[in-house]
Amino acid sequence: MIRYLIKNNFKLMFRNTWSVAVMLLGPILVIAVLSSAFSELMKSYEGVDEFTVGYRIQEATETNVMIETAKVAREEAGILFYEYPEGEIKDIMEKNGLAGFVEFLDDTYVVYKSADYEVEGITLEYFMNKVMNAGVNVSLQLQEQTDIVLPVEELEFMPAVDSIDYYGIIYIVYFCWCGMICATGVLSNEKKYGIVRRFQVSNISESQNFLGKFIPITLTVTVGMAIATVITVLLYDIHWGNPLLSMFIVFMMIIAGNALGMMLYNISDSLVITIIIQFTIVWFMGFFGGSFETYMFSSISDTLKHLSPIYHGNRALIELSCMGESNYVTSAVLYSVAITVVCSMIAILAGYIRKRGRT
């Protein structure tokens, strides 16, 4: 029976021209407006000139690594490293106008960034992250006493994302989380015209009822987002890195967003409350996750950023776009899976409890 429910609900959602138009035109318009508004800000991010940072090595640290790091940094990223073996790091940075400082400890390193050199600080952080990722390779070379060679071909990573790519990707992600809007027509009709009663006087179970809506919403939003993505790519020349992986991440977030919406609807039993709460949650997740202010320049604490599933999705997709890889892919997918599983279970349970306790 669920096949027919899914099929007809899918038709209903796609025939609701208003919600489909919002899902299609929403990202296209927002991307145009925001990418234009923030293009100057993002330009400064693209073109980082040569800058200077300090470093300090503890005695136990293998100095060869730092020497090679400094060499590669100058050649590939325009970062000039100068050693400052003594003194308070904060004072050194202020006195010498350093954009950042790297302190190499026994088995780790600390990056200090200056508030006056925000872009350079991010660039340094990316650089160090990349170099240290290659650290395993370097360690092996050290053990074998071979000449140390950092994999410089992998260093074409500098996060040179422009405003069009950034907002072009970020707003596809943002609208993925607002997919419940596609279900408004179906859900409001069901309540308004007593269709819910027909479901109640039938053999349909709560899980079938849930899937009968969840799957068509997901299909509708996926098709809508795919069309919006193609249109925005054609209109604005947005660069998605690794299309298959990017689409997978987007799809996982569509599922998570819909599960969240269905959970809110089954708990509140009110479409208005659902939309208000979901949009509020998504707004905060977007606020923390770089949907409005870019996550690179955002002054929001890292803890709050990392709490936002949108941040993980945004960062994974942006890094895939400009670096070709990202450490955030796994966390973005895991976050989405966790939200989907938990919200779906609560949604079905809430529907069941509501059914049992109907007065």
Added chain:
Amino acid sequence: MGDIILKTTDLTKKYNNKVVVDNLNIEIRKGEIFGLLGPNGAGKSTTMNMICSIVHPTAGEIELLGKNPWKQKKEVIHKIGYIPQELAIHGNLKAWENVELFTSLYGIKGQELKNAVNDSLEYVGLLERRQEFAKNFSGGMKRRLNIACALGHNPELLIFDEPTVGIDPQSRNFILDKIKESNKKGATVIYISHYMEEVEAICTRIAIMDNGKIIACGTSQELKKLVNSGDENITLEEVFLTLTGKKLRDYAE
């Protein structure tokens, strides 16, 4: 008369402390067209909602086709065809899609479902309009489609909750004829309405409900005899008003 198809024993529903259905005892036998009359707020729809396992009873028992619809819902619910008062159809679905959707909820699929959809639409005279969107239908056509959506799974008990509200006499007569036709084919019918002449025309037995209780039950003639007015031409409406009073009932159920 046939076997008892529906029996309620001391069926009660309270909302907070307000008693909406009060120790209701009714028996409906197979093959009957049972009319349920009552002013607004009498408890008719709440009673039907409890029978259809939409609303949980506060107390009492329901036996539907020998089963408890709350405890054995899966075994009994597919034997009910519920036609709600509202036009419970999707305007953005075509006529056949609406019937397909609601018939499939009873586990019917494939060719059997296709046949059921066509049979239901033909039964209500909409087969030729099957490809049209429900939102483009007239009020009467929507009412007929509303009925078709509850017939596809071939239920034994049909519950009509005011199925002729707001439609023209032609559509009304068509629907009443179809209810009688369904009954002749073996379906038991519960018919809720405010239209006395309709109830009198099609129902084999009528119950008048007020303040959550059945205050009178019998054939049309038996009900008229209850009111000893001395007028041989007394109408069912006069009987109804005599039994339930003329005071306005403005509260909703």
